Every structure is written in C-alpha cells, then in structure tokens.
Amino acid sequence: MSKKIVTRFDAADYLDSEEAMVAYLNAAMEEDDPDILLAAMADVAKAVGMSKLAKDAGIGRESLYKALKPGAQPRYQTIHKVMNALGMTLQAKPRSAVMQ
Template sequence: MKKNISVAELPTFDAAPHLNNAVTIAAYLTDILEANDAGLLAAALGDVARARGMAEIAEAAGITREALYKALRPGSAPRFDTINRVCVALGMRLVVQPA
C-alpha cells in the first residue's frame, strides 16, 4: 500500500550545498535574476554566501556578519550597494543584456 506524503512532511531544500563552483553559482544567480524579485535575489545571494562562508564574504564585502545575514534573508530588500559588494566578494558581477 502506498503512503501519501504531504508537502509539509517534505524536508526543506537548501541550495547552499549544491553551489560549489563559479559556473553553478553564476547559473543559479542568473536564473534568480530572471524572476525579477529583489527579495528572492537577496535570499539567493544568502545561499551563495552560506556556501562560501558567511563570515568570509562579510569581511570581503566590508559588512558585519550580522548585517549580511539581515540583508540577505528571504524577503529582504537590500540596497544596490550591498548587492554589488556581496557580488564582488563572491567573485561575481551583474551583467546587463538586451531582453
């Protein structure tokens, strides 16, 4: 007999363990940018920062670790300067392309 599983019983997915190289990270962030959702971008940058080490990224970006956690939590709306500094610390850059 098959047991039905509810969505609530499923484990929460964490992208961070899968973000282990620059190509994967760039593809992940590019897909997130296409969603056109600032809060989702902040959360995705948080996933990447956790994958790389939040304290290391915070130091490289010139932001306290606590402030970085706050800025990159799901649903937040960080300033562009913060997004840019985190991208630079991650070794990534935002690129503009024709639509």
C-alpha cells in the same frame, strides 16, 4: 517497515563551483521577484561561508544576514560589495536575449 530519513533541501549544498553559483544567480535574476534574488544570494553566501563573505565584502556578518533575508531592501552598494566579494558582477543584457 524501515524508517526513511528525509533531510531538508539546501541549495547551498549544491553550489560547489563558481559556474553553479553564477548559473543559480542568473536564474534568480530572471525572475521578477527581488526576494528570489536575495534568497539566491543568501544560498551562495552560505555556500561560500557567511563570515568569510562578510569579511571580504567589508560588512558585518549580522548585517549581511539582514541584507539577504526575504523582504529586505538592501542598498545597491551592499549588493555591489557582496558581488565583488564573490568575484562576480551584475550584467545587463537585452531582454530579447532572455526571451529566446
């Protein structure tokens, strides 16, 4: 019997394009759970590089880790800085567009 190697799934390994990151974050924002959005943002941050993103956002790397951990309640300003550093924006759309 041969040994099978199993590795832990890491979404950041698959977030290799801007389109994938946008789709991933949009799917997270459709959920009614802020921890899901924070986890998705953390995955995207890891894919981009946590240190690079923290520098581009103008916040400390440790502060970025803390802001994106489950249960955190980051300020809107922090989320805005991170999204800007990613070259993305948050956008509102009618709920009816989500339901279709």
